[in-house]
Amino acid sequence: MSETAVQPGHDDGLSAGSSSSATTMNGDAGAGKPKRLDAAAIAARFAELKSSAKGLTSDEARARLAKDGPNAIVAREEPLWRKAVAYFWGPIPWMIEAAALISLARQDWPDFIVVTGLLVYNAAVGFWQDAKAASALAALKKGLALTSRALRDGAWRTIDAADLVMGDVVDVTAGKIVPADLVLTGGAYLSIDQAALTGESLPVSKAIGDSAYSGSIAKQGDMQGLVTEIGDNTFFGRTAGLVASAGAQSHSQKAVVQIGDFLILLAAALAVVLVGTQVYRTMVVPGHWSLDQAGQIAQFVLVLLVASVPVALPAVMSVTLALGALALSKQKAIVSRLSAIDELAGVDVLCSDKTGTLTQNKLTLSTPIPFGGVHPEEIVDGAALATKADSDDAIDQAVMKAISDPQALARWKQTNLAPFDPVNKRTMTTVTDPQGKTWRFAKGAPQAISALCKLDPATETTYDDKVDELAKHGFRALGVARSEDNGKTWTLLGILSLLDPPRPDAASTIAQTRKLGLAVKMVTGDDVAIGSEIARELGLGARLLVASDVFPKGADPNRISLDAAHAVERADGFARVFPEHKYEIVKSLQETGHIVAMTGDGVNDAPALKQADCGIAVSGATDAARSAAALILTAPGLSTIVNAIVEARKIFERITSYVYYRIAMTIAIMLTVVLSSVLFAIQPLTAIMIVALALLDDIPIMTIAYDNVRTAEAPVRWNMHRILVFSGVMGLMATAQSFGLVLLGLEWMNDQALTAWRPIDPSHLQTMLFLQLAAGGHMLLFVVRARGSMFAPPWPSAPLFLAIVATQVVAVLMCAYGVLVPALPWALIGVAWAYVIGWTIVTDVVKLIFNRTDAGRERVGPLAAHTASLR
Known part of the structure; x- marks a missing residue:
């Protein structure tokens, strides 16, 4: 159950603290809640x-409806067309x-069709993932009442709930x-289940002067109330507003933008060099220019642009994440947003609900504490006789399950039951035993039972001390008494202690x-004593803070003070948490540089789940929580989250x-194209070759989602410095490999001995370079996928290895039979492969040297030190 409750109210007046604190258990008098209004108020x-x-x-009512609008949550969703257009906007789409x-301008139709097809495919994948996620606001709206009984023109009428206005008087009955x-302004008693809103795990008893929140459910009783807020201004509506405003760009989205920016800057610099050289060579030196020459320069720029665009990067990442999401589903974790995977891998702070995640979400009776020589079983039996047998209340069910001999107790007949009274805070029954004797039993808040029994001072002191001791250890106390x-x-039987066990x-x-x-x-709605126990x-630590002490009422949740943020960072947990507190906790941790996961299950949790880097809807969560969350668990417990984190880190690797x-x-393709054009006035690759390379390289690499990797020992995140530096070093090695082949080919053409053995022309060189890039790219993947030697475990998975082998067979056959490229003799195919293998070994050695000198930079850094300090 959601953990944003404070001192849950209950139809037995159950105390979670000392006898003096039990008054906070009723209605809205708990810490942090609105005070009960008196008649004057x-x-x-x-x-x-x-x-x-x-x-x-x-x-x-009509005038107010026209002025204030309907009692409904106004959805503020971005139009679908705008979402679709956004996928064609950004660095990589621009390129x-x-x-x-x-x-298109050059009427180069093969290039145009292939490049445009990849653009549309990338946009379609992103749009489909976005459209697939259900709207959190739509789920919130499902929780609103459809009709209501309102007092209009002096008579009770059933009207649409959307037509209610402030100042209306309404009637709320059980089940509505x-x-x-x-x-609440009239009526005797109302018990409300507001767990989905405030997180209280037990129904709250209401009286005149208390508040009742939109979207909560009446369980028992009948009362009348004055409408004070409607629509977006209600407690429910403010939660929806936070959902609409929450959320941020994912780290993977930022990483793709940064990669695109880097490649754009590099492509722009190289384009200046390339265009300048070509203009000088074809226009300045001859002293004239023509449209044909301008078209040739444009063709060179086209090749460079195609080379600079990692056209399949978004698609491969989406497919890899989708396959990773399938793997996570086997860990009982359903991904609703693909970006959640890399967010989960980088999470360094996990804010977890207590009830149902850390505990079993079922109250359990501990050893009863008898008074006056009473046997412990008599206390349990007395409490059971003061309970409605078919009650669905959590405490009543815990009491009934603890009966040692249900058949013997079944012979007692309950003749009268006085349900919980919010004034005297107890339940009372009249029963007859098998011999026909009449007894009365009562159970309720400890101080209520103490007053009923009129204890002597010594017994009362002992009794209060026991209640206080239970509170210090996190137990809830329930007094039990009987009358003959x-x-x-009345005779005091004893105290029942209850706890939701871990x-x-x-x-x-x-x-x-x-x-x-x-x-x-x-993160718990319970009191500090319960949470601390x-x-x-x-072994979580004892630094639990009361949420309202850190985040004063009325403070702007989007403007967290530095002191509050540091207090949240140092705390081991939070008690007496309300909906806005969860949101503020997430914001505070994010502002201090943490990647945060937050669990939740109720409507009230939706804003925090959406704002968190990885919102996790636990098993049994409401539709609103599921819609706002990035990860939805189908099994209870924290272990499911940990398994998902381990799997997410593998996917991230x-x-x-x-x-x-x-x-x-x-980088290798761009530099090779520019260097070859500038130094030797040749075009080493055609645009269609570059697109074919992208397809040959990236389509089989989608099987990288099945690759064998080591699980990182610490949270991982997008370290762009390391990514760009390491990729740059590997790119320079790949450039040296490719440009070296160009030099080798040019030398071959001028070497009589080599041409006598096997003649080579510029078209052969183009195809050899194409094959080298196709083979060298996959060999480079084998190099960069492991921090150690490429020949050491973990070795590539069978799907990845076989996909690459199949791709290389296709590339060799394309070269041998001249499909999309000039045909290449088998002997030269063998030369290209031998060249690639030799360079791969050299590149692997360079990688090992780089990793040895750069050890530790890929770690999270300050976050690793922070989490280590909390161990």
Whole structure:
């Protein structure tokens, strides 16, 4: 259950603290909640809203509806056409579009069709992933009441909930959804389940003067209330507003933009060199120019643009992430946004709900504490006899499950049940035993039972001390008493202590998360005492803060003070958490440089889940939480999250291996094209060759999603400095390899001995370079995919290895039979492959030297030190 509750109210007046704190258990009197209004304050609210206990007239309601608008959440969604256009806007799309326009201008149809097809494919993949995710606001709107009973013109009428206005008087009965934010003004009793809004795991007992929130569900009773807020201004609506404003660009999206920017700058610099050289060579030196010459220069620029664009980068990343998402689904984690995978891999702080994630989400009775020589079983039986047998209340169910002999207790007949009274905070029953004797039993808040029994001072002191001791250890206390004289005198039976116990695997899982470099922070709506006890048992640390102490009421959640951010960073967890607190906790941690995962399950959790780098909807979450989350768990417990983190880190390693390879090969192709054009006035590759290379290289590498990798021991994130430097070094090695082949080919043409053995012409050289790039690219992938030697484990997976072998067979056959490229004799194919193998070994040695001198830079750095300090 969601953890944003404070001191849950309950139809037994259950105490989570000392006897003096039990008053906070009823209605809205808990810490951080609105205070119960007295009669004068209620009258002031009626006057403020220009209403009365008789409600509004139809004319007044129509005027207010026209002025304030309907009682509904206004969706503010970006149009689909604008989302679609966005996929054609950005550094990489710009480069692809420029290449397509030049191809169109020159009527180079093969190039135009291939390049445009890749552009549309990349946009379609991104748009499909975005459209597939359900709208969080749409899910929120499903939780609103459809109709409501309102007092109009002095009579009760059933109207659409959307037509309610401030100042209306409405009636809320059991089973109905509260239609707007209310102040309860009439009626005897109402029990409301507001777990999906405030996270309270138990129904809250309401009385006159209390608030009731839009979207909560009435469980018992019948009361009337004054509508104080509607639509977007309700507690429910503000949550929806936070969902709409939450969220940020993912780290993978930023990385792709940075890679595109880097390649654009490099391509622009090389284009200046290339165009300047060609203009000087073809126009300045001859002293005249022509459109044909200008077209040739444009053709050179086209080749450079196509070479500079990693056309398949977005597509390969999307497919790799999609295959990774399939692997995560086997770990009971469903990905709703593909970017969640690399976010999850980089998470260094995990904010976890207590109930249902760290604990079992079921109250369990501990050893009863008897008074006056009573046997412990008598206390449990007494509490069971003071309970409705078929109750679905969590505490009642815990009591009924603890009965040692249900058959013996079934012979007792319950003749009367007085349900929980919010004033005296207890439940009372009248029963007859098998002999026909009448007894009365009561259970409820400890101080309520103490007052009922009229304890002597010594017993009362002992009793209060036991309650306080239980509170310090995080137990909830329930007093039990009985009467043999129809309630004239009462005997204290004892105290029942209840606790939601930790999950059996929680402590070991938390220890594992710390080995992975994560700091786990508990987020609970319970009091500090309860949270601290669970934290102690799980080894989480004792630094639990009351959320309202860190984030004062009324503070702007988007403007977190530096002191608050540092306090959040140092804390081990948070108690008495409300919806806005979760959002603020996430924002604080993000502002101090952390990548944050936040768990949640209720409507109230949606803003924090959307704002978090990786929002995690736990098993059994509401539709709104699932829609806002990036990761949806289908199994309970923290271990599922840890398994997903391990899998995400593996996926991240596979993606970074591809990025190293792709940037390095793009650099190699660009530099080879420019150097060959500038130094030797030749065009080493055609545009169609470059596009074919992109397809040959990248399509089989989609199987990198199945590759064998080592799991990082610490959170990983996009370290662009390391990525660009390492990719640059590997790119220079690949350039040396390719340009070296050009030099070798030119020398071959002028060497009589070599030409006598095997003649070679410029078309052969073009094809040899094409084959070298196709083979050398995949060999380079084998080099960059491992920090150690390429010949050491973990070795490439069978799918990746076989896909690359198949691709190389296709490339060799293309060269041998002249498909899209000039035909190449088999002997020269063998020369090209021998050349590639030799250079690959040299490149692997250079990589080992680089990694040895650059050891540790790929780690998270300050975050690793921070998480280590929390171990």
